Amino acid sequence: MVKATGERTIMDLSIEELKALSPEEKKSVTTHGTIYNVRDMGDFAFVIIRKIGGLVQCLYNKKITEEDRHLFQDENAIRVTGEVRDEERAVNGFEIVIDKMEVLSAPKEELPLSVSKRKLNIALENEIEIRPVTLRNEQRRSVFKLQEGIVRGFRRYLEDNGFTEIFSPKIIAAGAEGGANIFKLDYFGKKAYLAQSPQTYKQTLIPVYERVFEIAPVFRAEKHDTARHLNEYVSVDFEMGYINSFYDVINMETGMLKYCFNYLEENYALVLKKLGCELPKFDTIPCVKFRDAKEMVAKKYGRKIKDPYDLEPEEERLIGELFKEDYGSDFVFVTHYPVKKRPFYAMDDPEDPKYTLSFDLLFRGMEITTGGQRIHDYDEQVKKMIFKGLYPEDFESYLMLHKYGVPPHGGLGMGLERLVMKLLDEKNIRATSMFPRDTTRLNP
Ligand code: AMO
Numbered sequence: 001m002v003k004a005t006g007e008r009t010i011m012d013l014s015i016e017e018l019k020a021l022s023p024e025e026k027k028s029v030t031t032h033g034t035i036y037n038v039r040d041m042g043d044f045a046f047v048i049i050r051k052i053g054g055l056v057q058c059l060y061n062k063k064i065t066e067e068d069r070h071l072f073q074d075e076n077a078i079r080v081t082g083e084v085r086d087e088e089r090a091v092n093g094f095e096i097v098i099d100k101m102e103v104l105s106a107p108k109e110e111l112p113l114s115v116s117k118r119k120l121n122i123a124l125e126n127e128i129e130i131r132p133v134t135l136r137n138e139q140r141r142s143v144f145k146l147q148e149g150i151v152r153g154f155r156r157y158l159e160d161n162g163f164t165e166i167f168s169p170k171i172i173a174a175g176a177e178g179g180a181n182i183f184k185l186d187y188f189g190k191k192a193y194l195a196q197s198p199q200t201y202k203q204t205l206i207p208v209y210e211r212v213f214e215i216a217p218v219f220r221a222e223k224h225d226t227a228r229h230l231n232e233y234v235s236v237d238f239e240m241g242y243i244n245s246f247y248d249v250i251n252m253e254t255g256m257l258k259y260c261f262n263y264l265e266e267n268y269a270l271v272l273k274k275l276g277c278e279l280p281k282f283d284t285i286p287c288v289k290f291r292d293a294k295e296m297v298a299k300k301y302g303r304k305i306k307d308p309y310d311l312e313p314e315e316e317r318l319i320g321e322l323f324k325e326d327y328g329s330d331f332v333f334v335t336h337y338p339v340k341k342r343p344f345y346a347m348d349d350p351e352d353p354k355y356t357l358s359f360d361l362l363f364r365g366m367e368i369t370t371g372g373q374r375i376h377d378y379d380e381q382v383k384k385m386i387f388k389g390l391y392p393e394d395f396e397s398y399l400m401l402h403k404y405g406v407p408p409h410g411g412l413g414m415g416l417e418r419l420v421m422k423l424l425d426e427k428n429i430r431a432t433s434m435f436p437r438d439t440t441r442l443n444p
Pocket of ligand 1: 197199231232235237369370372411412415416418
């Protein structure tokens, strides 16, 4: 009988482990990888393999004969044995001089394009169609390593600050964000929806854990193709109890971003370098009231205010530009959004009830986060639902929160793909979604 022991059975070493071997151990090492490309120099060849942590150069010290050529095909999965020796011109400062090479698996067909090029010369629309192939490109795969690093940084920060990680249902009975962008489902004969956000659940868990977070997909039935909307995106959500004001949420987010960027610099330096990504440096983030931001932009850029209740994408861009030029900041918190544009859970500003105690974070001219303080009083919540044209009876389980008591609280939701998009100066959000879902795409 086979018994699983949990021991490491795949004899492979990471790039760091290969580097750290003793001179004796370096004499013969076996490792595996996928052929990324082969540079045939006539009498010898460089075989670059793609491994877990990046690329490794192998040296084939012989001529590749016609007979052997199939062994050196791009995307062959191989196992090589050879000597590890220092080579400062190689990517990681070492190379493996191949003694033995075995093909473990070979592709059936040639790839539709060479993935080893530094820049894939292909339009985004076509690239997405063949993502299973193009993600093998070092630059493309680095985008999603960066995404991973950001999530790890956020998670660590939130854990250090006492947040409990939750996993809320994505099939739900009532939408929290309002608007028409909700996917409807037939749930065994009942009406159900795909969650636009974990909003009601993260609030429900405030009396339980006081601080919670979730990093998970959410769904928006946006009917129009835009460069900044997806129909499924990853939402970074947190919610915290006992706040004095929504500025506590703003401070927590500022701390989270600072921690995360330091974490990336320490742990993802190679990925940042591959992507040519310069992380913004900041100590504080300016805050400006929605109304003031609109007026500042109208004045500076000679624009007419068309929609007094919301920011147009062009206005967001100009607010970003203004705060970069006048205050040297890539980020700006726009606070106190109008009640009209905020969902039922947003708390009104007691000093000016046309506005809410809420905010958006703009990064390089684009909204990446929405957050604010929530209503915690039962009667006030029911009143606001009715005012918003909702039926409180549809929200019975959510209203248990208010009915049975919840401390003052607030939180936020951040679109992960938008953050990565702005960090990498991408023009289309699809570039930073691994397998994007948009109005026309269900595949790959
Ligand atoms: P909101 O609906 O503003 O707020 O969404 C929060 C953030 O999610 C991102 N985002 C999107 N990203 C890609 N494609 C989309 N279609 C899309 N829609 C939104 C944006 C946005 O700032 N429950 C609240 C958050 C909260 O108050 O806690 C909410 O979901 O970056």
